[in-house]
Amino acid sequence: MMMKNKNMFAANLQAVFEGYMDKEEILQLIEVPKQRDHGDLAFPCFTMAQHLRKSPGLIARQAAESMNKESFEKVEAVGPYVNVFLNKQQTANEVIGEIFDKQQDYGASVAGQGEVITIDMSSPNIAKPFSLGHLRSTVIGNSLALLAEKRGYTAVRINHLGDWGTQFGKLIAAYKRWGSKEQVSRDPIKELLALYVRFHHESEAFPELIEEGREWFKKLEDGDSEALQLWKWFREESLQEFNKIYELLGVYFDSTEGEAFFNDKMERIVDVLSAKNLLSKSAGAQVVQLIEAGMPPCLIKKSDGATLYATRDLAAAVYRKERYHFAKSLYVVGNEQSLHFNQLSAVLKKMGYSWWKDIRHISFGMVLKDGKKLSTRKGKVVLLEEVLKESMELASKNIEAKNPDLADKQSVAKSVGVGAVVFHDLKNHRNNDIEFSLKDMLRVEGETGPYVQYTYARACSLLRKGNFQLTGETLVCEEEAWPVVKVLAEFPNTINKAAENDDPSKIAKYVIDLAQEFNKFYANKRILEEGKHKYSRLSLTYAASVVLKEGLRLLGVDSPPEM
RNA sequence: GUCCCAGUAGCUCAGCAGGAUAGAGCAACAGCCUUCUAAGCUGUGGGUCACAGGUUCGAAUCCUGUCUGGGACACCA
Numbered sequence: 001m002m003m004k005n006k007n008m009f010a011a012n013l014q015a016v017f018e019g020y021m022d023k024e025e026i027l028q029l030i031e032v033p034k035q036r037d038h039g040d041l042a043f044p045c046f047t048m049a050q051h052l053r054k055s056p057g058l059i060a061r062q063a064a065e066s067m068n069k070e071s072f073e074k075v076e077a078v079g080p081y082v083n084v085f086l087n088k089q090q091t092a093n094e095v096i097g098e099i100f101d102k103q104q105d106y107g108a109s110v111a112g113q114g115e116v117i118t119i120d121m122s123s124p125n126i127a128k129p130f131s132l133g134h135l136r137s138t139v140i141g142n143s144l145a146l147l148a149e150k151r152g153y154t155a156v157r158i159n160h161l162g163d164w165g166t167q168f169g170k171l172i173a174a175y176k177r178w179g180s181k182e183q184v185s186r187d188p189i190k191e192l193l194a195l196y197v198r199f200h201h202e203s204e205a206f207p208e209l210i211e212e213g214r215e216w217f218k219k220l221e222d223g224d225s226e227a228l229q230l231w232k233w234f235r236e237e238s239l240q241e242f243n244k245i246y247e248l249l250g251v252y253f254d255s256t257e258g259e260a261f262f263n264d265k266m267e268r269i270v271d272v273l274s275a276k277n278l279l280s281k282s283a284g285a286q287v288v289q290l291i292e293a294g295m296p297p298c299l300i301k302k303s304d305g306a307t308l309y310a311t312r313d314l315a316a317a318v319y320r321k322e323r324y325h326f327a328k329s330l331y332v333v334g335n336e337q338s339l340h341f342n343q344l345s346a347v348l349k350k351m352g353y354s355w356w357k358d359i360r361h362i363s364f365g366m367v368l369k370d371g372k373k374l375s376t377r378k379g380k381v382v383l384l385e386e387v388l389k390e391s392m393e394l395a396s397k398n399i400e401a402k403n404p405d406l407a408d409k410q411s412v413a414k415s416v417g418v419g420a421v422v423f424h425d426l427k428n429h430r431n432n433d434i435e436f437s438l439k440d441m442l443r444v445e446g447e448t449g450p451y452v453q454y455t456y457a458r459a460c461s462l463l464r465k466g467n468f469q470l471t472g473e474t475l476v477c478e479e480e481a482w483p484v485v486k487v488l489a490e491f492p493n494t495i496n497k498a499a500e501n502d503d504p505s506k507i508a509k510y511v512i513d514l515a516q517e518f519n520k521f522y523a524n525k526r527i528l529e530e531g532k533h534k535y536s537r538l539s540l541t542y543a544a545s546v547v548l549k550e551g552l553r554l555l556g557v558d559s560p561p562e563m
Numbered sequence: 564g565u566c567c568c569a570g571u572a573g574c575u576c577a578g579c580a581g582g583a584u585a586g587a588g589c590a591a592c593a594g595c596c597u598u599c600u601a602a603g604c605u606g607u608g609g610g611u612c613a614c615a616g617g618u619u620c621g622a623a624u625c626c627u628g629u630c631u632g633g634g635a636c637a638c639c640a
Contacts, residue, residue: 028580029582031582033583034578034583034584034585034586035583035584038583042582042583044582044583046582046620046621049620050620056620078583079583080582080583081582081583123640125640162640164640165639165640166639166640167639167640259640282637282638283637283638284638285637285638287637287638294566295566295636296565296566296636296637297637298637299637299638301638302637302638303638304638306638308637308638308639308640309639309640312640313640333640334634335567335568335634335635336567336633336634336635337635337640338566338567338568338634338635339566339567339635339636340635340640342567363567363568365568365569365633365634366633366634368633373633373634395602398602402600402601402602403600416602427576428575428576428577429576429577431568431569432568432569432575432576433568433569433633433634434575435575437575440575440589443588443589444602445588445589445602445603446587446588446589446602447575447576447587447588447589448588448602450602451588451602451603453602454600454602454603455602455603457600457602458599458600458603461599461600462599462600465599466599505577509577509587512587512588513587516587519603519604520604520605522599522603522604523595523603523604523605524604526598526599527599528598528599529598529599562600563600563602
């Protein structure tokens with residue numbers, strides 16, 4: 001919609017500047033004024049001033065005068081700018097009409113029709129608590145998947161569980177020394193974590209423990225039945241705990257093939273590397289040199305012959321390409337691993353896979369406490385489950401205080417409590433580090449999930465009370481409704497920007513923006529007041545509700561119709 | 564030491580394919596509910612956009628350097 005207006009504006013200007021500037025260039029220059037009284041679109045004349053060697057102010061005045069103004073409400077020159085005001089009535093009818101027409105598909109496209117995007121997300125480590133870092137990966141990945149689907153792609157959500165590696169040797173060693181079946185069964189993650197922490201603590205004084213852990217991992221790799229059994233048990237218990245969280249978050253996976261799944265797929269990678277003469281020995285280890293790419297070498301095999309993270313990820317990348325034929329493969333993993341992913345791409349490139357450039361590391365900032373990284377090894381973790389629990393309790397208290405007669409309080413408390421935490425995680429650009437603050441996460445006023453949900457619930461309430469029904473009559477756009485219409489018109493554009501930049505925060509900001517504009521409208525106009533504006537106001541309310549709900553959905557946040 | 568990311572209001576952050584007086588939210592203060600959900604709305608105060616150069620008619624936005632913070636840098640993932 002906005003694009004259409006922009007095109008129209010550009011076409012008109014092009015006619016005026018015939019021979020000096022093509023439409024593409026004009027489109028590039030057209031901008032949205034920051035201030036309301038500067039209109040809806042603006043063209044700065046500085047560049048034209050250089051072409052024509054006249055003052056920008058003069059050009060703006062002449063352009064404003066000679067332009068075809070029929071399709072706009074007003075065209076005026078202000079200083080060096082040509083400002084246009086769109087036809088509010090027509091635009092409102094077009095925008096809201098389109099939303100009525102498409103409903104939740106408003107903003108959808110077919111850009112990715114027939115293509116697959118795999119998304120490596122969440123990927124918690126077995127036997128360790130689900131941390132806030134994993135929450136980030138999970139909700140960012142989920143939102144990117146939803147955005148991809150909105151644009152017609154098939155999204156494959158992959159939970160690459162951290163279910164293999166030397167830490168399991170350590171864990172088994174710790175369990176054998178100090179663990180008990182009863183305790184682990186009672187509270188698996190907590191107990192396993194305690195064992196892991198104790199192992200690290202004690203191995204500072206008794207370094208021989210490290211060796212013991214290494215031996216257990218070797219046994220695990222060699223298929224020792226005791227080791228394998230313990231490993232399976234740890235994995236199973238952990239997965240059950242994780243599933244509770246996924247259920248709360250409303251996230252599902254198409255694949256939970258973790259690291260262990262690739263154990264038998266790595267030899268092939270090593271063979272290819274070897275056949276292509278890419279492997280070299282360095283201090284006993286097998287590496288791929290990446291000097292020409294300006295990177296340190298990528299470790300493929302340890303000096304004891306064991307494989308490494310990179311080997312596994314290479315195997316996983318190849319496997320995913322062969323299985324899913326992805327057009328793009330995203331890895332939602334913390335930014336401290338950017339070197340690893342750069343190395344991964346570089347090695348794939350050397351292996352001759354042309355799709356190396358379709359691999360994309362979607363990095364995100366860390367969750368910090370007192371400005372420092374949280375460390376599992378030192379037991380310094382914030383448990384997501386507890387955060388969610390507190391948030392849901394707070395939501396429950398708020399409902400009790402504000403709307404005690406609400407039906408289905410528990411499910412609303414869940415939606416709002418979880419929504420607050422998810423939204424808080426997504427509202428800022430993913431690359432920012434987040435200082436852990438329970439207070440901020442539980443906030444429900446201002447730029448928060450509950451604020452947006454509240455706005456949606458209010459809109460729903462109006463629609464219920466006003467018995468809103470589509471009649472298709474022509475709408476009247478009041479002055480106060482115009483800002484809402486403009487934001488509504490931007491939704492498709494915002495979706496594209498969010499998807500192109502792998503940036504869900506754009507959607508979060510958008511939805512806040514829309515809620516703010518709608519709330520202003522709500523404060524200024526009695527929507528249910530009988531009279532000639534009622535249908536138009538309710539229509540606007542309806543359109544806003546559709547877009548708020550869909551925006552929240554794209555973030556993985558529920559929209560209860562009442563709260 | 565090398566590489567990556569960041570430094571905008573007291574706090575959390577937008578804005579950054581250059582453009583008109585730098586915007587929100589929180590916190591503070593002052594208002595608005597016998598009428599559509601006050602998880603809301605309105606107003607006030609608060610800024611040398613880290614610093615220094617450069618490119619440009621024009622820089623928070625682009626380039627270079629400096630400082631500060633964080634992260635990564637071989638047998639963890």
